[in-house]
Amino acid sequence: MFYDLFISFSSYPLNGNFAMNFFRHHRRWVVERLGANAGAKELNLIKKILSLDAKNYHAWSHRQWVLQALGGWEDELDYCQQLLEEDIFNNSAWNQRYFVVTRSPFLGGLKAMRASEVRYTVEAILANPNNECPWRYLQGLYKDDIKALVNDPEISSVCLKVINTKNNYVFALKMLLDLLCHGFQPCHEFRDSVVALRTSDTDPLDPDLSMAICDILEHVDSLRASYWIWRKNKLSVAAV
């Protein structure tokens, strides 16, 4: 009951005031003392705020605090799933998914969840290959385990699939480039797919696949042309 009184007392500023440091701190002080029940209600309240603004940084910050201080992890992955179904481009939801997968005491940790998460993420990539979030998430699933990233055929395979569509392939090329830099040994199919992206026949493609990818990215991701030229130069220095 006290929680309900507290909420009605402090709820009027919720729409805008969630940004306020002292407001969140005060809520935490009260909720911590009320215990797990209040924690569950607080998670519901934050859901309401996120339904108005699904990327509200302070709301997510507060949500992570509640989960870590008072629990309530059981439904969190489902909640992330729901938000991503509403908007697969919501980076906050992807970040929260990572938070849950890596920290929930009920899921077994990152390695245990990796296979299922890779499958989920690959599906998201194939649906929207121009969405940066799942590509970053995919790489994140192999944080501190680059060898496993390079050796997982699902990763190189999704790159190949997207490149073969000849559409929205920038992130796929970037991922392939990163794999190559970390020692991935491509079969000829990869080179053939990259060659097929060329729109001009005038310049031969660089014999080194990584350099060839940098050349293509310099043109198709021209906003970052200088960056791709620099990446290519670093590759040639490393090759010496």
Next chain:
Amino acid sequence: MMYNLIPHHYQSQEINRLTLAFFTISGLHLLRALDRVDKDRVADWVLSFQAHPRSRAELKNGQFYGFHGSRTSQFPPDENGVSARNAGHLASTYCALAILKTVGFNLLTIDKESILISLRNLQQPDGSFMPVDVGAETDLRFVYCAAAICFMLEDWSGMDREKAKEYILKCQSYDGGFGLMPGLESHGELNNISSSYWFMFCQLCVSRAGGGTYCAVASLRLMGYIEDDLLSKTVTSSIINVPLLLDWCMQRQAIDGGFQGRANKPSDTCYAFWIGAVLRILGGYKFIDKIALHRFLLTCQSEFGGFSKYPGDLPDIYHAYYGYTAFSLLEEPGLNPLCAELGMTDLTAI
């Protein structure tokens, strides 16, 4: 100037008056127009916000003897001489010192001992900082404020740099950027209360220091943990994942030429500074498309002067200031050069 009263549109920001003053003074300096203010008067006004302990013993009471953000948080002692809560705030202190430096005041003449000894009270066991001694969250914004304060006072006794560094490293996200706290989404700045423009502005002022990625990288640079122009050095020996960070930053430049604070968010004037400054610190600013950025920023320039958050919106002092810093990074003629890690004119270069 707003020594006594601020314009009514900004009165809800009264508690952040020193931050508004910082945007004004530092903005004028970037525009090479500081001759329009009475520098001595500004310095005296800023110094009047310093919280002073009545004795050395009070330095151990946990309160922070830095600067208040406004008169409204300064309480005189009562009739019995008992001082009510009269503590300063980290962000206001950063603003105060930055203003004093800008107007040429010699920082070595202030009571820096009180600031530095009591600053230690705000550092938490995990290395993060609270902005005041009670009732607040701890996160990277205040680590940055602390680092900037120690840097400007040229004295690191105010904080445990190693612990602060450890906290920062925990904030690097799986995508290469930094969140404000471990586990939080990477972004360039603190933004995003969509319901109210003014609340966003308020929060931005209170957290003038900005969000995760800028605070992390600028703090590490100020504390001496990352070298200048890191990208030209051997990257693999760095304490942070620099290639991933660089790639994340580069991806923040959107198709309209502007910079976004997070993936799949709209471009906003201020991120041209928050992300641009990170790239400058790392030595990667040269990779951005400057022409595209310049073009985007001009669409945010207001006919009334200053800059808005988005193209066509009304300007505000925060986005105006970060518009100027962004143009300084672009080396626009007529502007002073920028110190990326302090977010103000590079006084050593002029």
